[in-house]
Amino acid sequence: MAGAQLDTQCVRPFLFQNRIHRKLQETGIMIKERLRDLITKAFTQACSDGKMGPLTECPEPIIVEQPKLPEHGDLACGVALKLARHAKLAPIQIANNLAEYIRKTPEAKNGCIESLEVANPGFINFRLGKVWLTDAIQEIILKKENFGRENVGQGKKVLIEYVSANPTGNLHIGHGRGAVLGSCLANLFDFAGYDVEEEFYVNDAGAQIAALGRCALAAYQRKLGKEVEYPTDGYPEESLTEYIDKVIEQDKDKYLSMDETEAIPAIGNATKKVIQDDQEKLLERLHITFDRWFSEESLHQANKVDEAMQVLADNKFTYEKDGALWLKSEGEERDRVLRKSSGDYTYLANDAAYHLDKFKRGYDLMINIWGADHHGQVPGLKAVIEALGYDKEKLQVVLTQIVNLNRDGKAVRMSKRRGTVVMLDEVMDEVGVDAVRYFLAESNPNNPINFDLELAKKQKRENPAFYIQYAHARCCSILRKAVEEQNDRETGETKPAVLTEEQLKSFEKEFEKDASLFLAVFDEAPEKFVYQKNLVMRLEALPDEVRDAAVNWQPGKLAHYAYDVANHLQKFYEESQVILPDNLPVMKARLGLIMATRQVLANALQVIGVSAPERM
RNA sequence: GCGCCUGUAGCUCAGUGGAUAGAGCACCCGCCUUCUAAGCGGAUUGUCGAAGGUUCAAAUCCUUCCAGGCGCGCCA
Numbered sequence: 001m002a003g004a005q006l007d008t009q010c011v012r013p014f015l016f017q018n019r020i021h022r023k024l025q026e027t028g029i030m031i032k033e034r035l036r037d038l039i040t041k042a043f044t045q046a047c048s049d050g051k052m053g054p055l056t057e058c059p060e061p062i063i064v065e066q067p068k069l070p071e072h073g074d075l076a077c078g079v080a081l082k083l084a085r086h087a088k089l090a091p092i093q094i095a096n097n098l099a100e101y102i103r104k105t106p107e108a109k110n111g112c113i114e115s116l117e118v119a120n121p122g123f124i125n126f127r128l129g130k131v132w133l134t135d136a137i138q139e140i141i142l143k144k145e146n147f148g149r150e151n152v153g154q155g156k157k158v159l160i161e162y163v164s165a166n167p168t169g170n171l172h173i174g175h176g177r178g179a180v181l182g183s184c185l186a187n188l189f190d191f192a193g194y195d196v197e198e199e200f201y202v203n204d205a206g207a208q209i210a211a212l213g214r215c216a217l218a219a220y221q222r223k224l225g226k227e228v229e230y231p232t233d234g235y236p237e238e239s240l241t242e243y244i245d246k247v248i249e250q251d252k253d254k255y256l257s258m259d260e261t262e263a264i265p266a267i268g269n270a271t272k273k274v275i276q277d278d279q280e281k282l283l284e285r286l287h288i289t290f291d292r293w294f295s296e297e298s299l300h301q302a303n304k305v306d307e308a309m310q311v312l313a314d315n316k317f318t319y320e321k322d323g324a325l326w327l328k329s330e331g332e333e334r335d336r337v338l339r340k341s342s343g344d345y346t347y348l349a350n351d352a353a354y355h356l357d358k359f360k361r362g363y364d365l366m367i368n369i370w371g372a373d374h375h376g377q378v379p380g381l382k383a384v385i386e387a388l389g390y391d392k393e394k395l396q397v398v399l400t401q402i403v404n405l406n407r408d409g410k411a412v413r414m415s416k417r418r419g420t421v422v423m424l425d426e427v428m429d430e431v432g433v434d435a436v437r438y439f440l441a442e443s444n445p446n447n448p449i450n451f452d453l454e455l456a457k458k459q460k461r462e463n464p465a466f467y468i469q470y471a472h473a474r475c476c477s478i479l480r481k482a483v484e485e486q487n488d489r490e491t492g493e494t495k496p497a498v499l500t501e502e503q504l505k506s507f508e509k510e511f512e513k514d515a516s517l518f519l520a521v522f523d524e525a526p527e528k529f530v531y532q533k534n535l536v537m538r539l540e541a542l543p544d545e546v547r548d549a550a551v552n553w554q555p556g557k558l559a560h561y562a563y564d565v566a567n568h569l570q571k572f573y574e575e576s577q578v579i580l581p582d583n584l585p586v587m588k589a590r591l592g593l594i595m596a597t598r599q600v601l602a603n604a605l606q607v608i609g610v611s612a613p614e615r616m
Numbered sequence: 617g618c619g620c621c622u623g624u625a626g627c628u629c630a631g632u633g634g635a636u637a638g639a640g641c642a643c644c645c646g647c648c649u650u651c652u653a654a655g656c657g658g659a660u661u662g663u664c665g666a667a668g669g670u671u672c673a674a675a676u677c678c679u680u681c682c683a684g685g686c687g688c689g690c691c692a
Binding site: 067068069071072076078081082084085091119120121122123125166203206207208322323324325326333334336337338339340341342344346347371372373374375376377378379399401402442443444446447448450452455458459460461462464466467470473474477478480481482552557560563564567570571573574575577578579580594615616 | 618619620621622627628629630631632633634635636637638639640641642650651652654655656657672673685686687688689690691692
């Protein structure tokens with residue numbers, strides 16, 4: 001995976017140079033990190049006491065994970081297994097040695113760690129007490145919308161180019177996938193401390209625009225009552241019809257009187273503008289805005305393609321053959337044409353100029369998001385970048401697989417306007433923006449999506465997009481309930497609100513000062529405590545999840561995470577009453593936990609661009 | 617022919633060298649005088665596509681093969 005080359009280390013203190021320009025003084029105090037520090041200390045002491053065989057330092061990373069089985073504790077560390085080889089000791093013995101040192105630490109006695117045990121073949125399993133959990137809730141309350149922000153990117157400049165559809169027609173669901181992925185990746189990178197720019201490359205020059213002009217003129221003339229043949233080799237007439245209506249509205253009959261050589265480019269340009277405008281509006285509806293719409297035509301006008309060809313020639317990577325200009329591709333299976341014998345540049349030549357421009361702008365990383373059907377172009381683009389004298393590794397192409405639409409398990413293929421593909425706006429109209437974003441964001445780009453239109457519309461648990469939003473709305477509803485008048489369903493009496501708005505606000509201030517207030521969240525009864533503890537552990541994992549998603553370039557992981565948080569909230573909700581007028585400390589603490597949960601859900605939803613509704 | 621992606625429960629997927637391979641859906645059984653039952657709990661579900669290899673340990677790494685998708689233009 002291309003993302004693996006990114007620096008995965010988390011550097012502190014946090015210093016954000018992203019577009020929100022925010023600095024945080026607080027350092028993270030994640031439970032896993034604290035536990036890892038504890039194990040590291042234990043290891044160091046064990047070493048100096050000669051309990052680790054020949055080892056003087058730890059040759060393996062100490063990884064703390066949540067085990068799959070609850071019997072294995074809340075968190076577990078398998079480092080003893082990895083150290084066995086280095087220390088020339090049995091894993092179980094290493095684990096026992098480490099555990100002995102950990103048990104001596106204050107954390108093992110003061111409520112941070114409730115218990116630890118060593119299990120075969122050499123795991124150390126920990127059960128958490130309440131103290132670190134209360135710190136975790138406080139951390140979220142303190143950082144609010146910045147909880148989860150990380151600095152994996154260290155302010156590196158990243159350009160993400162995506163959608164880049166031709167301005168010759170409507171966007172289909174496949175464009176939608178690239179659009180949502182690009183936008184989520186941009187949000188994620190921003191959240192993870194990169195300096196992100198988003199760009200749409202407009203192919204507004206060349207053969208397809210000429211074809212658009214011919215088709216547009218014919219469609220226009222036919223609409224205005226002139227009997228002409230519609231070109232058979234261009235874009236389907238019905239795909240243009242709504243755009244031509246707009247052109248007529250704007251320009252009336254002005255192209256009718258023009259000479260064809262004048263009318264074709266003129267109406268082609270007008271139609272192109274209408275289409276691009278339409279694409280822009282549709283993408284805005286999907287909460288996608290670009291920093292830049294980069295016009296191919298602008299490259300031609302500034303002679304940038306000629307310049308790029310000159311650079312290639314200067315670098316001795318071109319030659320002429322059969323009247324065409326070729327790119328010499330060393331180590332590639334074949335050479336590629338840059339300028340056809342007709343004198344026209346190929347797509348590759350234009351791309352060379354475009355990417356030369358990108359490289360000159362000085363990004364640390366450039367990501368292009370393309371449909372997998374374009375993957376054949378990747379080697380050519382990489383070759384031309386190398387021939388231009390730049391580092392081809394700085395440009396990475398993410399390929400998105402196909403989107404299959406289903407309805408009741410049956411494939412949907414037909415569209416009102418086009419025979420084979422389904423249009424993005426039709427899906428958005430049917431299932432709504434949030435569901436479209438969720439289902440297109442949720443998957444790994446390498447896998448095809450089976451988009452079930454019926455599922456996406458369901459207001460039920462089966463629909464993960466709904467379920468997450470419902471959990472957020474439920475949090476809001478509980479917080480609202482605390483400060484609203486109550487209507488008794490049976491007697492019809494109106495009771496005063498349990499708390500005033502001011503009280504609720506003042507709680508927040510108290511939480512910021514004193515994490516121990518959250519001790520009251522937890523019950524002593526283990527069957528209740530387990531849900532309370534699990535919720536907090538999931539909440540505090542957001543920064544980890546952000547880092548993981550960012551280094552793997554998979555924002556979809558945060559969609560899965562949000563779902564998991566929603567699930568843990570529901571389990572908590574079933575077991576733990578929040579509004580407890582007769583028990584202020586518990587109510588206060590649990591309202592704080594609900595605030596934290598709401599915040600985490602909102603932050604995760606923010607990255608995938610799905611709205612977080614306050615009521616449903 | 618060559619290249620890329622994919623193959624894990626009936627379905628959708630998680631799991632990038634560690635414990636008995638996990639969720640959700642579907643199906644079945646329970647739970648509403650309680651903050652949204654738009655929900656929760658429980659039961660059932662597997663030759664990790666196949667075969668070899670590396671390793672104390674493989675769904676995960678290597679090799680070969682099988683199946684599906686996509687791509688290999690003086691198209692864009």
